[in-house]
Amino acid sequence: MKKKLNIGMIGYGFMGRTHSNAFRTAPNFFDLPYEPVLKTVCARNAEKAQGFANQWGYESVETDWRKVVESKEIDLIDIASPNDTHHEIAIAAAQAGKMVMCEKPLGRNPAESEAMTAAVEAAGVPNMVWYNYRRVPAVTLAKQLIDEGRLGRIFHYRTVFLQDWTISADLPQGGAGLWRLDASVSGSGVTGDLLAHNIDTAMWLNGQIDEVTAMTETFIKSRTHTLTGKEEPVNIDDASLFLARFSNGSLATFEATRYARGHKALYTFEINGEKGSIKWDLHDLHRLEYFEYSPEGKLRGWKSIHITDGDHPYMSHWWVPGLQIGYEHTFVHQAADFLTAVGEGKSAAPTFRDALKTDYVTDAVLKSAKSRQWEKAKLAGEQKQ
Numbered sequence: 001m002k003k004k005l006n007i008g009m010i011g012y013g014f015m016g017r018t019h020s021n022a023f024r025t026a027p028n029f030f031d032l033p034y035e036p037v038l039k040t041v042c043a044r045n046a047e048k049a050q051g052f053a054n055q056w057g058y059e060s061v062e063t064d065w066r067k068v069v070e071s072k073e074i075d076l077i078d079i080a081s082p083n084d085t086h087h088e089i090a091i092a093a094a095q096a097g098k099m100v101m102c103e104k105p106l107g108r109n110p111a112e113s114e115a116m117t118a119a120v121e122a123a124g125v126p127n128m129v130w131y132n133y134r135r136v137p138a139v140t141l142a143k144q145l146i147d148e149g150r151l152g153r154i155f156h157y158r159t160v161f162l163q164d165w166t167i168s169a170d171l172p173q174g175g176a177g178l179w180r181l182d183a184s185v186s187g188s189g190v191t192g193d194l195l196a197h198n199i200d201t202a203m204w205l206n207g208q209i210d211e212v213t214a215m216t217e218t219f220i221k222s223r224t225h226t227l228t229g230k231e232e233p234v235n236i237d238d239a240s241l242f243l244a245r246f247s248n249g250s251l252a253t254f255e256a257t258r259y260a261r262g263h264k265a266l267y268t269f270e271i272n273g274e275k276g277s278i279k280w281d282l283h284d285l286h287r288l289e290y291f292e293y294s295p296e297g298k299l300r301g302w303k304s305i306h307i308t309d310g311d312h313p314y315m316s317h318w319w320v321p322g323l324q325i326g327y328e329h330t331f332v333h334q335a336a337d338f339l340t341a342v343g344e345g346k347s348a349a350p351t352f353r354d355a356l357k358t359d360y361v362t363d364a365v366l367k368s369a370k371s372r373q374w375e376k377a378k379l380a381g382e383q384k385q
């Protein structure tokens with residue numbers, strides 16, 4: 001019999017569902033050292049939390065996260081609540097000796113992220129941040145191709161994350177579902193919410209970002225706040241664009257907005273190297289476009305690789321070659337990798353320290369947008385295992 005690993009889930013919204021699904025599904029497809037148990041789900045509304053617990057199979061419900069953190073029964077705290085809650089919960093969980101998984105961004109600002117990183121490392125507890133796009137098999141394959149040197153020296157990295165759901169001036173800010181528009185809860189707008197994903201993937205694939213120059217805009221300057229009922233200033237960035245230099249000498253453009261009419265979640269990246277290029281698009285997430293320069297000229301061209309074969313990352317765990325998987329599987333892969341790492345007494349990447357690196361870049365972006373100068377990203381160093 002496998003050892004049980006009891007999970008305390010904080011939040012039952014969008015991410016509470018993806019994580020719960022991941023823990024339920026992972027043991028059916030991966031050989032894991034632990035059996036994840038959906039022990040307790042925590043949210044402030046007991047009735048709604050109970051409904052969620054019934055649907056997903058949680059054994060109990062709590063309305064105060066402190067009780068979950070203090071519970072002797074819980075091994076792992078999984079933070080799937082809004083950004084203003086991450087800091088306090090993660091630090092308390094680490095101090096209670098729990099393993100900690102946290103949604104991105106780690107904190108609302110570098111001070112929170114640094115304190116969270118220090119807490120999990122001082123406690124020596126396994127930790128991980130849910131930057132799930134690393135575990136799209138096509139993105140993992142991109143990492144393998146780059147590490148094998150197939151692109152050669154990298155010159156360019158180009159990436160966007162486009163949405164259109166906040167264009168209406170009638171959309172309120174704050175409260176359930178709209179906390180992303182309230183900077184006191186979210187920390188920032190699209191920089192921390194969307195570009196954080198692009199930055200995490202970019203630094204994983206192409207190394208450290210050294211410096212950035214950015215511009216941001218808040219197109220709708222005030223909105224009704226759902227909690228006060230009053231018209232209040234909007235303090236988030238609605239759009240954020242920046243240029244970056246990586247340590248390896250390559251140049252990058254990053255763009256994110258919630259004002260790109262027609263786009264719901266268009267996350268793309270393209271990387272151009274001396275020996276080839278790759279591009280990827282979340283809307284076609286099971287394909288990797290690959291251009292290889294080495295064949296004779298008349299045979300050169302872009303290949304569209306369908307990432308569904310048994311020798312593609314993660315795919316041997318799923319169906320038969322040719323059948324694709326989707327968004328939710330990225331979380332299943334991340335849960336499986338975390339439980340496997342815990343079996344070896346380790347954290348899984350991206351760790352809190354990896355996520356701190358991303359938060360240092362988003363901080364440099366926001367600083368640069370204000371200063372109108374190039375800003376250097378602070379370096380985070382490596383986690384001591």
Ligand SMILES: NC(=O)c1ccc[n+]([C@@H]2O[C@H](COP(=O)([O-])OP(=O)(O)OC[C@H]3O[C@@H](n4cnc5c(N)ncnc54)[C@H](O)[C@@H]3O)[C@@H](O)[C@H]2O)c1
Binds near residue numbers: 043104130132176
């Ligand atoms: N990895 C990704 O791709 C991804 C996608 C979406 C959101 N996120 C991140 O996940 C986190 C949650 O986002 P979401 O979209 O799931 O939000 P959501 O609004 O759908 O859900 C938030 C949940 O947190 C609960 N909650 C709020 N305050 C709480 C408190 N004090 N104690 C306990 N529970 C509390 C709410 O009741 C709700 O169940 C955010 O940090 C967000 O940035 C990550």
